[in-house]
Amino acid sequence: MSRKITGVKASAGIVIGKALLLDNSDLHIQSVLVEDTGAETSRFREALEKAKEDLLDISERVEQELGTEHADIFRAHLMVLEDPELVDTVQAKIEQEKVNAEHAMHEVAQSFISLFEQMDNEYMRERAADIRDVTKRVLSHLMGVELSVPSQLQDEVIIVAKDLTPSDTAQLDRRFVKGFVTDIGGRTSHSAIMARSMGIPAVVGTRDMTREAQAGVTLIVDGHEGIVIIDPSEKEIAAYQEQQILYDKQKEEWAQLVGTKTMSRDGHHVELAANIGSPLDLDDVLANGAEGVGLFRTEFLYMGRDELPTEEEQFQAYKQVLEQMDGKPVVIRTLDIGGDKHLPYLDLPEEMNPFLGFRAIRLCLDNQDLFRTQLRALLRASVHGNLKIMFPMIATLEEFRQAKAVLEEEKQSMQDEGFVFTQPFEVGIMVEIPAAAMMADMFANEVDFFSIGTNDLIQYTLAADRMNERVAYLYQPYHPAVLRLIRQVIEAAHAKGKWVGMCGEMAGDLVAIPILLGMGLDEFSMSASSILPARQLISRMSRDEKAKDTEQILSMSTSQQVEDFVKTQLAKTDN
Ligand SMILES: C=C(OP(=O)(O)O)C(=O)O
Ligand SMILES: [Mg+2]
Known part of the structure; x- marks a missing residue:
């Protein structure tokens, strides 16, 4: 009987093979009294x-x-x-x-x-x-014990271990190790990061894989879905073999697109960028041919510690990202804490409606020491690449003006200290509050760019908490109200010669992409693994033809109508 185990998808791909149980359980340590x-x-x-x-x-x-x-x-x-x-x-x-x-x-x-x-x-x-x-x-x-890393493998195997340390992973013989599954670990564990760059399918964090699998048993590792099938049936093997063939073909096609620009069939360029939370994400970003970083969520640098990160710590992280992106645009967002993201050491009072509360730019403008430290780190890093600074959760023009003024003050004081800015940098805002979307024409006079944050924009437009399962049916990316706001922002920006990106999840959604392309969105920022499929889809579509659909889509009255329409069009693109 086959059994299915689920875990965290650490590295994409499908592999079928025999399990090799790596006994890297803890060494048995005895306590002994010594004289010398x-x-x-x-x-x-x-x-x-x-x-x-x-x-x-x-x-x-x-x-x-x-x-x-x-x-x-x-x-x-x-x-x-x-x-x-x-x-x-x-x-x-x-x-x-x-x-x-x-x-x-x-x-x-x-x-x-x-x-x-x-x-x-x-x-x-x-x-x-x-x-x-x-x-x-x-x-x-x-x-005097050997570490149990199999360096002498003769056959192809899938490693099953409680955990794979980075050195275990580095010592795996890539000719024979075709995949791995671990009990513990998450997407950002080093072994997961290494699996992705080695191109080995992997599922981590399965909790009890080592208890469930016997040595030598056949496994299917599905790194796309984070699923492992132990002792699969003939039928399951055949089905996955088919998927494997399709995926290999797909990968070959995608690989051709890594170094290319994203061009629509009728020759328009759009930028496909990646969202990151840490410099550690850059391997994936580069391997997937991102044309930039469209959103660096810097709150990650502030979390999991008991005090604020220093200017120097932040500078090093920003510099690393800018340098690794080697002149490609990098949009770094200032601290967006609050809502569902907490910093225990800031000791903020509990709120009735945290998503509508004291968060992001509101908190930064109130706590200017914290804000100024981050801005100085960003300003110092600006000379190391193509930096763009972005403020989150902007509701009013005054907020943008205040934030920009603080930035200018810090820039001035750094110049007075002798710092020379060798690179110009743009300053823009997230459009994730409907008021900002409605007022985009006014903002467009003052900002250098917009990035539409649909994760929040959708929740605020339909008044449906993005974390609440019970109102999830109202969280509708294709709702004409959301689409009208997006179109309004794009038009207002273009009228003033400014560019518009999108860094909410919607930017990587294959149903939303044709609509957004037709509306003239300039930059799409998404998780790295979505980039190549999106690039391929865009290359098959004519932007001018998609633009002709825009009015019709915006005159529809429900999400369902929009979705059905786009899917029908997509089916034609496939043929
Ligand atoms: C990208 C966004 O920001 P976050 O998901 O970090 O709130 C958004 O709101 O769309
Ligand atoms: Mg947001």
Whole structure:
């Protein structure tokens, strides 16, 4: 009987193969009292040195095979090994408690790991995996145990493990490892990131895969849907084999589009950009041929910590993104906290209607120290690429003017300090509040660009909370009211020679794209994996023909009518 397990889709693709269970369960550590603590400390120091040698070797190999960014993971591991807080604490424990090095290392590492794991942020929780990885390496040297990474594989396999550490992943032999499934991990765990750049289908965070799968059993890993089928039937195998063939063909077609501009069939260019939450997302962005970053949600930098990020920390993150995008446009949005996104250390009072409350630009204009720190980091980073600064949740012109004035003040004071701005940068707003959409003609006199945030614009237009299942039926992207607002923004911007993008989920929706193309949207920003399918669709459509449908669509009275109309048109495009 086949069984289906679901998890997090970490890396796209389908693979069918035999399971290889990687027993990388925790080493069994015993506590032993020692007399000669000096000798024990030397043993610990030797193990640290050996672990460092391993990491240097791995980072060199990874640098050659996968590039600097992945090698940086192992350089970060080296830094963990050199961190006096960890090393000195272990040493002190050996000396004061007269315990063996294995026990001291294990105990100290555990306390760091649980600290990180308790943090309310996925990224920080995953850093616990780094410490676990480093600790295991040191322990394996102390105990003389080989790490159980299969380096001598003869057959193609799908690795099944509780967790795959970055070094496990880097050591997988790509000729034989065709996919992997883990119990723990999320989309931003390093192993997931590496799977995506290695092009290996992977499903992570399945919770109990290692308990469910036996060694050698046949598996289907569906990285598109985050599904694993254990012991599939002949029929299931045949169905997935068909999907595999189709997907391979699809990928070949998409791959041709990676380095190309997005052009409609009748020769109009639109920009397909990516939404990111961290510099870590850039691998995907570049691999999918994004023409820019249309939205960097900077609130990620503020989450999962207990104090605000410093100007320097923010500067480094912005600089990295700008440099990696190598002159392509990068829209960085100032802090959009509030609504469903909290920062515990800001200690804000609970609100009856958080989505209509004290959030985003409202909070930044009130808490100007915080805002000015971010603006200074952005201004410093501006010389490293093609930066565009965007303010979120703008409802009124006064808000935009105030925010822009604060930015100008910071720019002036940096110039007075001797900073030279070598690159011009644009300043724009998110249009996600209906009032801003209605007043787009007025805003267009003052902003450099608009980016339509449909995730919020839809919820505010139909008064349907985007988080509430019970009103989800009212959350209608194709509602003519939403479409009329979008069209109004595009027309108002173009009348003043300004460009308009969209960074809500709607920009990557294959049913919405023909409508938006016809309305003349200039930039579509979406998750990286949606870019190539969108580019292909646009290349098959004539923008001028789509424009002819706009009036008809806007005169429809329901979402359903719009959807049916577009789907019928799309079916014709396919033929
Ligand atoms: C992109 C948007 O912002 P967020 O999803 O971060 O609210 C939006 O509202 O469409
Ligand atoms: Mg929003």
